[in-house]
Amino acid sequence: MSDVIVAPETRDLREMASVVADWLLARLPGAEGLEISDLSYPRGAGQSHETILFDACWREGSVPHRKGCVVRIKPRGFTVFPDDLFDQQYRVMKALAELGGKDSDDDAVRVARPLWFEDDPGVLGNPFFVMERKTGRVPVSIPPYAREGWLKDATPDQRRVLWRNAVRQLAAIQRVPTEGLDFLAGPDGERGLEQEWGKYRRFARWLQDVEPLPVLTAALDRLQSLWPANQPEGLVWGDARIGNMMFDDKFDVVAVMDWEQPSLGGALHDLAWFCVLSETMHGRGATYGAPLDGMGSREETVALWEELTGKSSADLEWYEDFANFKMTCTGIRLAHLRGTPGPDEAAMARRLKVA
Known part of the structure; x- marks a missing residue:
């Protein structure tokens, strides 16, 4: 499998090792002979935050x-989203880790435990946090996991196990009580669908400060005219896909990763995102990957999710259309940042059902 480093920014890792060692000594009273080693960037994932792996001895x-650790650094110039939720990312992971109990508990959301947060930009150039490093395998997006790599090489039965375990974790997120997570509410305290809607209206306006994109306005108008009746409460992970999960050799979930856009927006946003990306990456209509036998269909995913959460998926099609809108905004922004051509407007219109 090809090893591809995908990172918004990179730095001299030898110099960073010395800085991190000095910083970490202040957080480990009684530590002697501290050494930081094996610094590296993750391969095949991580397009928004600079993320670096290291070992501390x-x-x-x-x-x-x-201790194996991961440092995640707040973006500087390479900001994908208009809403700064870096603090919330750390806090929600910390809350989930504290709720999690044993990793073998199917009701627990399995996250890497956050260890330290640093808000002084003078240390690494921007605030950052350090979390424990989990060991496992990630179905990376670059190159697409359905085209090459360990998941493509797995048997259909193994993929079936992986799919079920991934949906179990997706459902576990929707069993998390939202009491005590008020820090995830919107800028004016909004929760539920209004919170996610407001976030992506801001995103669309932000993009149109760079260039007019009437297709986005038309898509928002269409979605608003079809406003869904079903708006179940729930925590939003924000980038719900198997490419943001780590798995062990038994195809069980080790960690749910990349909590950079959490909210209290409701249960169906993550299910919709998961279904859209699954279809794109490894489903019957795969465009970036290829169909993978053993992975559950959209209908099977929805049925299992409803069984495990006890929540209705009514109006899911609307949330999937909204997920396509969110992904389109993200794609446009990444093109701006990379200086590459953005999505074709006619293709966007078809995807957003305003052609």
Whole structure:
């Protein structure tokens, strides 16, 4: 499989090792002989935040310690989203880790445990946080996991296990009580569908400050005219896909990753996002990958999700259309940042059903 580093920014990792060692010493009272080693960028994933893996080794008295860590740095110039939710990203992961209990608990959302948050930009150039490093395999998007790599090479039965475990985690997120997560509410305290709607209206306006995009306005008008009746409460992960999950050798979920756009927007946003991307990457209508036997169909995913959450998926088609709008906004923004041509307007109109 090809190894591709995808990172918005990179830096001298040897220099960073020294800085992180000094910073970490202040957070590990009694640590002696602290060394930071094996710094690297993740391969095949991570397009919005600079994310760096490293190992920390030290002694406390005669006892050796070794911890695998991940540092995630707040974006500087390469900002994909208009809403700054870096603090909320750390806080929701911390809350989920504290609720999680044992990793074997199917009711637990399996996240990497956040360890430290640093809001001083003077250390690494911007605020950052450090979390524990999980060990496993990720179905990466670059190159698409359905075209090459370990998931393509797996058997249909193994893929079936992976799919079921992924949907179980998707459902576990919707069983998380939202009490105590008020820090995820919108700028004016909004929750539910209004919160997600407001976020992406702001996104569309932000994009149109760069260039007029009437197709986005038309898509918003269409969605608003078809406003869904079913608006179940729930936590929004924000980028719900198997490419943001890590799996062990038994195809069980080790960690749910990339919580950079969380909200209290409601249960159906993540299910819709998951279904749209699954179809795109490995479903019957795959455009970036190829169909993979064993992966559940949209209908099977929805049925299992409803069974596990006890929530209705009524009006899911509307949320899938909204997910396509969100993905279109993200694609336009990434093209702006990379200086590459944006999506074809006619293709956008067809995708957003305003052609």
